[in-house]
Amino acid sequence: MTSEPSRYVQPDVTDARVNRLWGNVSARLEARRGRVWRWIALCGALSAAAGGAVWLTKAGLPGGDAGAERAVLADAKLETASDALAVTLVDGSKVSLASRSEVRVRGNQPNAVALALARGEVTCDVTHRDKRKFTVVAGDVEVRVVGTKFSVKTTAGDNPRVEVSVLRGVVEVVSQRRPGIVARVAAGQSWIQNPEPSLAPAAGAARTDAPATDAVPTAADAIADAKGAAPPVTSAATTGPSARELFERAGESRRAGDAAAAARAYEELLRLHPGDGRASLSAFELGRLRMDRLGDRAGAITALERALASNLGPSFREDALARLVSVYAAQGNYAACGRARDRYLVSYPAGVHAGAVATRCGSR
Amino acid sequence: MMALVTKPQPADSAPRQLPTDSALVLAARAGEEWAREALFRRYARLAFGLAYRILPADADIDDLVQDSFLYAFERLDGLSNPQAFQAWLSSIVVRTAGKRLRRRRLQVRLGLRSNQPIDADEVVSRSAPPDVAAELRAVYGLLEKLPAEERVALVLRRVERLEIPEIAEQMGLSVSTVKRRLHAAEALLTRATKP
Numbered sequence: 240m241t242s243e244p245s246r247y248v249q250p251d252v253t254d255a256r257v258n259r260l261w262g263n264v265s266a267r268l269e270a271r272r273g274r275v276w277r278w279i280a281l282c283g284a285l286s287a288a289a290g291g292a293v294w295l296t297k298a299g300l301p302g303g304d305a306g307a308e309r310a311v312l313a314d315a316k317l318e319t320a321s322d323a324l325a326v327t328l329v330d331g332s333k334v335s336l337a338s339r340s341e342v343r344v345r346g347n348q349p350n351a352v353a354l355a356l357a358r359g360e361v362t363c364d365v366t367h368r369d370k371r372k373f374t375v376v377a378g379d380v381e382v383r384v385v386g387t388k389f390s391v392k393t394t395a396g397d398n399p400r401v402e403v404s405v406l407r408g409v410v411e412v413v414s415q416r417r418p419g420i421v422a423r424v425a426a427g428q429s430w431i432q433n434p435e436p437s438l439a440p441a442a443g444a445a446r447t448d449a450p451a452t453d454a455v456p457t458a459a460d461a462i463a464d465a466k467g468a469a470p471p472v473t474s475a476a477t478t479g480p481s482a483r484e485l486f487e488r489a490g491e492s493r494r495a496g497d498a499a500a501a502a503r504a505y506e507e508l509l510r511l512h513p514g515d516g517r518a519s520l521s522a523f524e525l526g527r528l529r530m531d532r533l534g535d536r537a538g539a540i541t542a543l544e545r546a547l548a549s550n551l552g553p554s555f556r557e558d559a560l561a562r563l564v565s566v567y568a569a570q571g572n573y574a575a576c577g578r579a580r581d582r583y584l585v586s587y588p589a590g591v592h593a594g595a596v597a598t599r600c601g602s603r
Numbered sequence: 604m605m606a607l608v609t610k611p612q613p614a615d616s617a618p619r620q621l622p623t624d625s626a627l628v629l630a631a632r633a634g635e636e637w638a639r640e641a642l643f644r645r646y647a648r649l650a651f652g653l654a655y656r657i658l659p660a661d662a663d664i665d666d667l668v669q670d671s672f673l674y675a676f677e678r679l680d681g682l683s684n685p686q687a688f689q690a691w692l693s694s695i696v697v698r699t700a701g702k703r704l705r706r707r708r709l710q711v712r713l714g715l716r717s718n719q720p721i722d723a724d725e726v727v728s729r730s731a732p733p734d735v736a737a738e739l740r741a742v743y744g745l746l747e748k749l750p751a752e753e754r755v756a757l758v759l760r761r762v763e764r765l766e767i768p769e770i771a772e773q774m775g776l777s778v779s780t781v782k783r784r785l786h787a788a789e790a791l792l793t794r795a796t797k798p
Contacts (some may be wrong), residue, residue, distance in 0.1 A: 244739055246763050247731035250655035250664070257647045260665055261640060264672050268639070271677070585621060592721040 254589050268511075313523075317342045328352055330364040330374065348471075351515070358395035364388045375399045379415035382430055384408075394434075403430040482512035486521065493524075499533035509545070523555050530562060535571045557583075561592035568599045569585035576600035629687035631676065639676055646689060647672075650696050654738065656756050657700040659726045660719040667703060671696045694773045697755060701774065702750035721746055741796045749788055756781055757788040 317324060317336050324336040329347050336342055339358020346352055350370060354361065356377040365373050365384045373384040379395040380401045387408025393399040402411055405424045412430050415464035424430045480488070489504035505525040511520055526542035529535040543563045551559060560583040573590045577600045587593060621628075629730065630638030647668065654667045655784070675692050682691055712715045723743040727736050742761045746754050752774070759770045771781045 244731075244735050245652065245656060245741060245764070247728040247735055248652075248656045248726055248743075248762060250651050250657070252648050252651045254663070257644065260647065260669055261643050263665075264643060264669050265636070265640070267673055268667065270677060272671075491680075496707065571605060581621070582637065584626075584646065586637060587646060 248289050266315070283441050310427040315344045315347075317344065329562040330368055330371055330373070333364040335364075337361070356391050358399075360390055360395060361394040362390040362406075363386070368511075378432075381413045383411040398434045400434050401432045405429075479511050480507070482508055482515035482517050485511070486517045489521070489524065493528075498528050502528045502533060519549035520545050520555065521552055522549060523559050526559065526562065530566050536566050539566050540570070556594070557587050557590050560586065561596055564592075564596050573600050606704045623686065623687040624688040628679060628682060628688050634677045636746055642676075642688065643672055646692055648691065651691060653693055653696045653763070656672045657697070657755055659704065660721045660747075661703070661707075663703075667699055674699065690772075694776050695776070697759070698775055701755050704754060708751065720748060720767050736787070741792060743789075745792055745795050749791065752776070752787040753782075753784045756784040757792070760785055761792075 269439055314315040317326065318341045319336050319338050323338055325333060326336075327333050328344075330349050332352065334342070334354065337360040340361060341357040342359075342361050343354075343355040343357065345355055346449075349368070350372070352371070352373045354363070354375045356375060359420075361375065362374070363375065363489075364382065365387050375382045375384070375391050377391050378397075378401055380403070380551070382389070382391055382403050387410055389410050390404050390406070392402040403410065403424055407510040409423055409425050412424055413420070414432055422430055483505045485508035489501045489508070491499035492498075492504060501527055505521040505528070508515070508521045509525070513520060522542050523546035526539045528537035528548060529542060534601075540563065543559050543566070546559050547556065548564070560579065563579040564576055564583055567573075567579055580596050580600050581588065583596045584593060612689045622638075623641070626647075627630065627638045627642050627645075631642060648670055650668045651664070654661075654671070656662050658664060658667065669690065675688075675695050682688065685730055689711060713717050721743045723740040725737040726743050731739065738761065742757060746757070749757065755774060756770055760767075765773065767785070768778055770776075770785075771778045774781065776784075
């Protein structure tokens with residue numbers, strides 16, 4: 240009776256508290272993994288910078304003085320072979336050059352930076368400075384920046400394809416093909432100009448110019464499961480409806496009661512944008528529709544397993560696991576049902592579906 | 604090895620068995636997120652309880668538990684006996700709590716924070732038998748006056764009911780050091796409980 244005093248000194252630990260704490264632990268583990276990768280990337284960038292110095296050429300470069308970095312980058316040509324190259328400009332902005340890329344630094348002053356991308360891809364993490372002009376020119380396209388992070392990708396030649404992707408902030412894009420029109424491209428959006436049809440190579444010319452105002456949004460609205468990370472900007476968005484369009488279309492179809500149309504929209508989103516931040520939630524919603532509305536058990540299992548294999552948020556994950564148990568049981572697949580049940584009970588021993596799930600797969 | 608990192612697959616005709624700690628640790632080492640989550644959910648309450656009994660007046664007990672699990676998950680490779688996860692985690696909680704106590708005392712000494720007295724009546728359950736409640740109230744009434752190591756050792760001895768070698772293991776101290784710490788703490792406790 241008196242052998243365990245510890246049982247009389249107990250904190251109030253609710254399931255919600257445990258869930259919240261697991262969310263924090265999981266996020267911190269993820270962040271630490273990210274930090275490890277950032278260190279690896281930093282070391283890689285330093286190695287690349289050391290290697291890339293070989294490719295750094297400049298007329299009249301004063302060697303070895305204290306202002307070397309500034310002098311090197313003014314009027315310099317940055318060119319990479321198989322390695323990447325990262326440099327910091329005089330205004331503190333960071334420029335990363337992908338492999339097989341070439342950039343000319345036409346201006347590198349605290350109040351004016353001008354880069355010209357001849358080929359390949361450059362990513363700019365631009366510091367915010369009032370009245371500083373920061374531009375990147377690729378072919379006949381000019382990207383103007385205030386303070387942001389973005390990348391510009393182009394093919395070589397007189398009639399290049401140019402793609403501008405914004406990771407943070409807003410940029411303005413001006414194309415000589417559409418004089419007077421300024422496109423504002425925000426975080427998560429891409430702006431693409433394909434080669435002019437008359438000059439374009441036959442292969443790979445996906446479509447004619449995207450109008451300057453036709454930026455392709457890929458990550459504007461927040462997905463609860465995205466854990467704060469911006470979904471990747473995918474070039475696949477240029478070959479069909481964007482992930483956002485499909486996600487919204489699916490939602491509208493559901494609200495209109497058209498489950499089949501909603502499922503088709505989710506399927507198309509998963510096919511065209513498998514890496515988008517909405518993909519895991521779309522797979523989960525597709526599983527729900529197939530299970531509840533379309534009577535497609537096998538399809539529901541495929542979608543739910545896909546959702547669980549991806550970065551599905553904890554609030555949906557529990558439901559997805561419980562649904563998987565139900566659909567396997569309804570299908571009569573008791574072995575798979577048992578495995579799904581144990582997955583659920585291991586993760587959510589006191590979960591809201593624990594009681595129902597525990598008895599679901601029978602004992603046969 | 605590979606079989607151990609797959610998700611549990613019990614036979615349907617057999618009673619349902621949850622995976623062992625050993626299986627979960629091996630799966631977690633292999634990078635399986637679900638295994639880490641399972642370990643967390645299995646031992647979160649144990650960690651909370653232990654942390655609370657050492658630091659009942661600490662408002663940052665959630666941080667202590669989080670830090671302990673983070674430390675454990677990042678060093679799973681160093682756990683030589685995966686089945687001993689529970690004891691290993693407990694020792695991490697105990698040592699993390701000890702570090703917090705020392706830091707807190709330093710902050711109090713530097714005037715960066717005030718000492719928070721423990722309300723023993725609040726900490727000890729009303730369902731405790733009178734003799735247990737009296738002992739626990741005496742222990743918790745004394746804790747804030749003890750140095751960190753004496754305090755932790757006293758809780759592990761009087762509340763957790765651990766043996767001295769177990770306390771030494773949990774705290775990462777020698778048996779003789781634990782005996783000294785306990786002797787000092789018990790002397791104060793005796794003095795405090797004398798009528």
